[in-house]
Amino acid sequence: MSDMRDPKHEEYDVVIVGAGIAGGLVALELARNGKRVLILEAGRYGYEGKTRRAEDAKLPLPPDRAEYMENFFMATAKTPNAPYPPLPSPEPLDPQPDPAHEHVPRATNLASNDSVFRHKDQSYLTYEYGSRPYKSGYERVGGGTTWHWSATAVRLFPNDFRMQDEYGDEGRFSDGMENWPVGYDDVLPFYNRANRLIGVAGSREVDEELGLPFDEDYPMPPVPKTLVDQAFEAANGLEIDGDGEVRVTITPQGRNTIPYPDPKLAKGDPALERDLIGVERRVCAGNTNCIPICPIQAKYDATVTLNDALDTTNSSGESMVEILPQSVAEKVLVDPNGRVEGIQYLQWEKEPGDAPRVPKVAKGKIYVLAAHAIENPKLLLNSASDALPQGVANSGGKSHDNVGRYLMDHVMYLTWALTRDPVWPFRGPVATSGIETLRDGPFRRHRSAWRIEIGNEGWQWAKGDPYTSVIDFVDGLNSTGINAENARNHRRLFGHDLYQKLNHDLTRQVRMGFLLEQDPVRDMRVMLDPDDRVVDGLGIRRPMISGYGISEYTKRGFLSAEAASKAIWERMGATHYPEEGLPDKPNFGREEYDRMNADAGGVGGACFKVQVGDETRYFPYYGAGHIMGTHRMGTDPRTSVLNHRQQSWDHDNLFMVGSGVFPTTATANPTLTIAALALMAAENVLHDLAELG
Amino acid sequence: MSDAELTREDLFVGLSSILTGLPPGELKPFADKDMLSQIFCDKVISEVGEDKLDHLLERFANRFHELVLAIEGQDSDPGLAALRQEFKKLEARRSRSLHFSEQVTLVLQEAKRQGDAAWWMGAFAGILSPGVNAPREEQEQAGIAASIIKMWYLGSWYAPEPKNDGERYFGGKVVPTPAAPGMAYVKGWVWRVAQTHPMGVAGHFGALGGEHGDWGDQPRASLDDMVEGK
Numbered sequence: 001m002s003d004m005r006d007p008k009h010e011e012y013d014v015v016i017v018g019a020g021i022a023g024g025l026v027a028l029e030l031a032r033n034g035k036r037v038l039i040l041e042a043g044r045y046g047y048e049g050k051t052r053r054a055e056d057a058k059l060p061l062p063p064d065r066a067e068y069m070e071n072f073f074m075a076t077a078k079t080p081n082a083p084y085p086p087l088p089s090p091e092p093l094d095p096q097p098d099p100a101h102e103h104v105p106r107a108t109n110l111a112s113n114d115s116v117f118r119h120k121d122q123s124y125l126t127y128e129y130g131s132r133p134y135k136s137g138y139e140r141v142g143g144g145t146t147w148h149w150s151a152t153a154v155r156l157f158p159n160d161f162r163m164q165d166e167y168g169d170e171g172r173f174s175d176g177m178e179n180w181p182v183g184y185d186d187v188l189p190f191y192n193r194a195n196r197l198i199g200v201a202g203s204r205e206v207d208e209e210l211g212l213p214f215d216e217d218y219p220m221p222p223v224p225k226t227l228v229d230q231a232f233e234a235a236n237g238l239e240i241d242g243d244g245e246v247r248v249t250i251t252p253q254g255r256n257t258i259p260y261p262d263p264k265l266a267k268g269d270p271a272l273e274r275d276l277i278g279v280e281r282r283v284c285a286g287n288t289n290c291i292p293i294c295p296i297q298a299k300y301d302a303t304v305t306l307n308d309a310l311d312t313t314n315s316s317g318e319s320m321v322e323i324l325p326q327s328v329a330e331k332v333l334v335d336p337n338g339r340v341e342g343i344q345y346l347q348w349e350k351e352p353g354d355a356p357r358v359p360k361v362a363k364g365k366i367y368v369l370a371a372h373a374i375e376n377p378k379l380l381l382n383s384a385s386d387a388l389p390q391g392v393a394n395s396g397g398k399s400h401d402n403v404g405r406y407l408m409d410h411v412m413y414l415t416w417a418l419t420r421d422p423v424w425p426f427r428g429p430v431a432t433s434g435i436e437t438l439r440d441g442p443f444r445r446h447r448s449a450w451r452i453e454i455g456n457e458g459w460q461w462a463k464g465d466p467y468t469s470v471i472d473f474v475d476g477l478n479s480t481g482i483n484a485e486n487a488r489n490h491r492r493l494f495g496h497d498l499y500q501k502l503n504h505d506l507t508r509q510v511r512m513g514f515l516l517e518q519d520p521v522r523d524m525r526v527m528l529d530p531d532d533r534v535v536d537g538l539g540i541r542r543p544m545i546s547g548y549g550i551s552e553y554t555k556r557g558f559l560s561a562e563a564a565s566k567a568i569w570e571r572m573g574a575t576h577y578p579e580e581g582l583p584d585k586p587n588f589g590r591e592e593y594d595r596m597n598a599d600a601g602g603v604g605g606a607c608f609k610v611q612v613g614d615e616t617r618y619f620p621y622y623g624a625g626h627i628m629g630t631h632r633m634g635t636d637p638r639t640s641v642l643n644h645r646q647q648s649w650d651h652d653n654l655f656m657v658g659s660g661v662f663p664t665t666a667t668a669n670p671t672l673t674i675a676a677l678a679l680m681a682a683e684n685v686l687h688d689l690a691e692l693g
Numbered sequence: 694m695s696d697a698e699l700t701r702e703d704l705f706v707g708l709s710s711i712l713t714g715l716p717p718g719e720l721k722p723f724a725d726k727d728m729l730s731q732i733f734c735d736k737v738i739s740e741v742g743e744d745k746l747d748h749l750l751e752r753f754a755n756r757f758h759e760l761v762l763a764i765e766g767q768d769s770d771p772g773l774a775a776l777r778q779e780f781k782k783l784e785a786r787r788s789r790s791l792h793f794s795e796q797v798t799l800v801l802q803e804a805k806r807q808g809d810a811a812w813w814m815g816a817f818a819g820i821l822s823p824g825v826n827a828p829r830e831e832q833e834q835a836g837i838a839a840s841i842i843k844m845w846y847l848g849s850w851y852a853p854e855p856k857n858d859g860e861r862y863f864g865g866k867v868v869p870t871p872a873a874p875g876m877a878y879v880k881g882w883v884w885r886v887a888q889t890h891p892m893g894v895a896g897h898f899g900a901l902g903g904e905h906g907d908w909g910d911q912p913r914a915s916l917d918d919m920v921e922g923k
Contacts, residue, residue, distance in 0.1 A: 072893060073875020074867050076849065092863045224906040257905065283905045289893035426889040428908030456908070457892070464862065466883045470846045471862055474839050476822075479862060492821050494842060495714035495814065496805040499886040502846075503916050506887035 007362060008322060012038040013689055015343055015364035017329045017379065019045055020144020021671065022657040022678040023370030024305035025197065029682035031312035031320035032274065035689060038322050038362055040345050042104045042371070044085065045142025045306075045325035068147070068293055080148040080292045080625065081108040084139050086351055096122035103348040103355055103537045104328060107137040107374060112623070114596050114605035124536070125374070126529045128546040132604040135623025136409050138372050142325060143303040145372065145625070148292045150430055151254040151299045152453070152669040153200040155191050155212060155676075157440045158184040160666035167445045174551045176406045176520030178663045181635045181644035182680070184213065190676035192216040195252075196275035198300045198675060199260045202252030210249065210436050219265055219276070220257045222250045223284065226456050227423045228510055229433035235571045240564045244438045246571075248454070251434045254300040254671070255284045278308045286428040288457055299429075329371065330359065330540055332383040332392040332654070340367045340392075340654045346538045355538055365692055366653045366685050370678070373627040373660035377404035377526045378543045380631070397650030398637035404526040406629035407545070408665045410515035411554060412622040413450070413561040416462040417574035418482070422507035425458040426466070432456060438564070439667040448517035448557030449667050452564075458509035466506055473501055480505075481578035510574065514561040515624050517665045518554050522639075523547040526630050550621060555610040558619050593618040626670050631660040646681040653688070657681045699793055704750040705734040707757065707797045711817050712838055713845045714801065715882060717794040719922045720845065729870070729880060733844050736868050740850060741837055749820075749834045756816045761796060763813070772810055776803045844868060846886075848877030885919040888912040 014030055016023045019041035027037045046064050068083035075082035077092040086102045088110050089095065098121045099105035105124040110116065117123045117133040125134060138145040159166045161180040163173075171177060192215070194200075201220035208214050229248060238246040259280050266273035284298040294301070309321040324347075331344040343362045348355035369376045380403045381391040388395035394403040435452035443449070459465040463480050472480050474494070478487035482505055486493065493501055529544040536542055550558075569576045578588075588607075596605030607620045634640025637649040646661050648654040657678045659670040666673070702721070709730070710717040721730040737746050764776045779799045784791055791799075804811040821838050823831040836853030843851045849865030870876040884891045889912070896903025907913075 069893065070874050073878050074869075076865055076867060077863065078892070091866060093859055224909040226908045227911070230909075285895040285903045285905060286908045287893050287895040288889075293893070295893055422911075424888055424908075424912055426884070426887055426892065427912075432908075458887075460892070466887060467847055467849075467865065468862060470843055470883055471851070474821075474842050474846075475861065477861075479858070490822070492839070494712045494818065494821050495801070496808075497714070498842070499714050499882075499916075499920060502883065502886045503888065506883070 005324060006360070007038050007324060009036065009038075010363065012036045012362070012364040014038075014366045014368060014685060015040065015362045016368045016370055017343060018042075018144065018369070018371035018375070018658075019142045019302070019306055019323055020370060020372065020658070021146050021302040021305065022674050023144075023368065024302045024309060025675055025678040026368050026370065026657060026682045026685065027321050028197075028305055028309040028312065029679060030685065031309050033686055034314065034320070035686070036320055037309070038324065038364065039306075040327045040329050040343060040362060041142050041323055041325045042328040042375075043139070043141035043325070045323050065293070065295065065297065069295055072293055077110060078292060079109045081106075081110070081137055081139065083293045084141050084147060098122065099124040099536055099542065101352060101537050103326075103351050104140040105536050105542075106140045107134070109135075109137050109623075112137065112606070114599035118601050118603070120534055124542060126534055126542060126544040128527070128544055130603060131545050131548045132550075132608075133600070133606050134407070134409065134545050134548050135411070135606055135621065136625045136627055137623075138374065138625070138627060140375070142306065142323065143301050146301040146671065149254075149299075149301070149625075149671055150290050150453075150669070152431060152434075153195070153198060153202070153252045153254045153672040154434070154436065154451070154668040155252075155672055156184065156187075156666045156668045157211065158213070159440050159444075160664070160668070161187075163444065163664055167442070170445050172446045173519045173553055174521040176522050176639070178520070178634055178636075178639065180663050181633055187673070187676050187680070188213065188215065190679045191672065193275060193679050194672050194675035195219060196272065197305060198254040198672070199256060199281075200252050200254050200672070201257040203250055206249050207252065211440075218252060220260060223253050223255065223257055223429060223432050225250060226425075226428040226432050228425050228456050229454055231419050231423045231510065231572060232433065232454050232568070234573070235568045238567055238571050240438055240567065241560065243441050243443045243560070246435055246564075246568060247437045248433050248435055251432060251453075252672075253429065253432065255290070255294075255429060256281055256298045257283060259283060278304065284429060288426055288428060288430060290430045324362075328538055328540065329379055330382065330538075332367070332369075332379060333361065334383070334385070334388060334392055334651060336387070338397065338651055340651050343367060346540070348538060351537075357539060366655065366688060368681070368685065369654070369656045370658055372658050373407075373630045374526055374543050376656055376658065376660050377630045378528065378541075381528045382541055393631070393641050393648040393650050393654065395650075399641055399649040400638075402632075402639060402641045404630050405522050405524075406520040406632055406663075407524045407526055407548065408518040408520060408628040408662075410624035410626045410665055410669075411518055411550060412624050413514040413516060413558050413565070413619070414462055414511065414622055415514070415562075415565040415569075415576065416459050416509065416511040417569045417572075417576045418505060418508040419510055420508075420573045423510060424507050425456050425509050426460075426506070428456045430455065430457050443560070446553070446556060447560055448519060448554045450514040450516045450557055450561050451667050453513040453515060455511040455513060458506060459511060461513070462511045465509060466502070469502060469505055473498055512565060512568070513624075514565070515626075515667070515669070516554055516557040516561065517667060519551055520629055520632075520664055521547070521551055524549070549604070550608045555608060558621075559610065559612065559617065562619075588620055589618050590616070592620070596620065624669070626659065626665070628659040628662040628665050628670060631656050632663045633661045634663055645684040646677065647684065655681050655685055699754070701747065701750060702731055702734050703793055704754055705737075705746075706730050707793060708750060708753045708838070709733075709841055709845055710797050710801060711753070711757075712821065712842045713882065714805070715845065715920060716801065716922075717797050719920070721794075727870075727876060727880065729877065732868065732870055732877070733841070736844065736850055737837065737841060740840075741853065745833065745837060748830065749837055752834065753817070753820060756820070757797075760800065760813055760816060772803075772807055772813060775807070776800065779803055844877075846881055846883040848879070848881040886916065888914065888916060888919055
């Protein structure tokens with residue numbers, strides 16, 4: 001372990017587990033208020049900043065963007081996880097690496113495939129019998145999952161915070177629906193700060209028209225719309241089933257439209273200026289690669305915040321924040337009085353490689369878990385002891401048996417089409433506009449709401465294009481649904497015909513992704529795999545998903561999404577694929593449903609059926625990468641892990657941040673709210689540190 | 694055309710051009726710093742062996758030779774007559790007989806101009822689609838030809854005879870390029886014919902991408918510009 005560092009100090013004001021956006025923002029806030037912080041990061045952390053401490057040059061295995069880009073180039077399946085270690089199998093048909101031999105395995109997209117997710121030697125997440133696959137993954141590297149986020153920085157609607165009050169009177173929800181213990185007005189000032197610290201480009205006017213109260217402008221002007229976005233505007237004004245009208249609006253995004261950050265934007269206001277310092281980053285060049293990796297960091301990722309945190313020094317020039325990379329939290333240690341007294345962690349040097357088991361303990365006055373919504377509950381459950389037999393924050397204090405419960409995602413209804421005229425996708429950021437006008441309304445009493453993300457990446461997500469089209473045309477096949485006639489006639493395209501056809505179709509490909517609310521269900525949960533031999537490469541027990549599936553409330557949301565999709569394509573004059581009635585590629589139906597379930601070992605793949613009168617409808621579902629719930633906050637400790645301060649009901653000096661605190665999924669991509677709530681939590685931690693003296 | 698003067702790589706580029714529709718001067722530029730045609734030719738050999746590639750190239754060379762003979766002969770077919778004119782014009786300009794790559798370029802240009810009327814391209818269609826009753830060797834060669842097209846467009850090698858649909862669609866492997874890893878992906882022609890840049894490499898190809906907001910306008914370069922490397 002010669003290269004592994006120890007913390008410089010015996011005790012810190014605060015120990016944070018996880019160097020992602022939530023942990024990074026908490027660290028930055030604390031450091032700027034003179035507090036000494038240690039961050040334990042399970043994965044690698046490469047300081048990308050400019051000069052600072054000489055010792056950072058000696059960090060073991062410093063990864064950088066160039067290395068991640070090379071992984072991306074060479075990966076056959078350019079999935080969200082493809083650039084990041086430990087690398088998924090570069091060829092999707094090969095078995096995925098065995099998580100038992102990885103020090104920091106995580107849930108990946110490829111491992112959530114129907115034919116893979118039940119194999120414990122390929123999928124880090126294991127599954128209890130009967131659970132359907134959880135389709136979203138994350139990263140375990142410094143900077144966390146913001147490395148591959150889409151940069152969508154939309155905020156919640158006021159009613160997202162109060163679903164039970166607003167729609168609970170006749171609510172046809174599952175058993176876990178609750179209000180948030182904080183409201184829009186509470187979060188508003190923190191949304192403003194999150195906008196500044198992330199660097200969000202958006203239009204206040206547009207968002208105010210949507211019904212979102214604002215009291216501060218976005219720090220950057222909005223991202224210009226793509227031609228794809230403009231094509232969707234043909235659907236503006238379309239009425240959807242009495243629930244609202246379609247209106248395409250520019251999405252607030254955490255990517256630069258001007259060089260940013262720039263302290264001059266504060267116009268001399270010191271309160272604003274402190275959020276606008278840091279290393280200036282470039283404007284977006286439209287690489288169409290936000291997921292899986294922005295090659296030029298025009299898109300915010302949490303290394304921006306972490307490097308700012310590392311750059312925060314006291315009067316003697318000493319950094320207030322330390323990051324210990326490759327240091328995996330194993331247990332939260334609690335003293336007999338119920339206060340957390342340390343985080344036990346294990347370090348590793350090389351992956352793959354042996355990591356001798358030498359537990360160490362990091363100590364602070366207050367502890368913040370920021371390891372995301374699967375790792376946080378895993379850590380708490382793995383911390384079970386004689387005194388706390390069901391784990392920390394979970395064992396018969398005020399809150400009992402709530403850790404890991406109410407696991408949610410924004411499940412996705414994906415739909416794709418060809419426009420009449422070319423719109424030249426595969427340009428610009430991956431998503432720049434959306435439809436937010438149907439995110440709230442009385443319909444939420446009986447079905448989940450959705451927002452629509454408009455994709456600029458053609459049919460990349462939908463069909464694996466541009467690869468699939470090339471293969472279809474050259475081999476005379478029809479996996480895309482476009483090439484039916486040639487496939488029927490066994491006609492293979494070549495020469496000029498081939499590239500003309502490719503040009504014709506690839507310049508017309510568009511898609512929508514509907515992000516649907518999942519209402520909270522108590523029995524959808526993250527547990528520890530009960531077999532204590534199911535461990536990662538460090539010997540730490542692995543998480544198991546139990547009871548996951550699609551509720552009736554969300555299924556009704558899918559039906560509504562499907563109807564809206566058809567209406568929008570029709571209004572645009574676009575041709576929806578796969579078209580019904582194609583001889584060799586039927587629309588998603590019974591056969592596809594049976595095949596997916598068969599791939600999943602007959603237990604249940606990423607699909608569901610729903611009865612509409614006499615008709616049975618079949619749907620696949622996808623994940624949005626929005627892992628939520630699992631240690632939610634609330635007003636009632638019987639159904640929550642944290643109070644409104646994001647503080648454990650049971651352990652006063654333990655806080656948790658990230659989308660695990662969300663009581664409901666709401667209708668917005670979570671990152672901006674994660675950031676705002678992390679800043680709120682930091683304020684609470686500062687308050688408690690002051691009281692501790 | 695004298696086959697004796699042609700290297701394996703020359704023929705590989707010629708075959709690749711006819712199959713992909715892309716000019717030989719683009720697949721193997723005069724100052725060829727990337728050497729993709731050589732890397733791709735070596736890749737085919739390493740995957741299927743020299744013999745199989747050479748047989749395919751020989752078959753292509755014979756067909757092309759027959760076409761050139763027909764062009765240079767007395768056939769009164771209007772399509773061939775048009776090609777004959779183009780050949781003569783260029784020969785006059787060059788004051789010499791045409792090189793193989795020039796002949797390929799003219800054949801491709803005329804095929805594009807004549808579209809469906811370019812019946813003589815059928816000779817090459819047979820390489821890719823030999824028909825169900827064709828000999829086993831020709832079937833095999835068709836698979837290799839398809840893999841060559843995919844390699845130029847996608848930068849990945851797909852097995853000529855995939856075991857199943859999964860391998861057919863997801864079994865491609867990015868062709869390693871020692872000097873600059875991932876170059877085969879970046880140079881994939883599918884991006885150009887989609888009038889864009891490779892995902893993750895805005896600004897590549899010069900003509901497109903890399904400027905903030907340019908996605909709000911039509912691409913500056915037309916399809917022809919992109920294919921002809923303008």
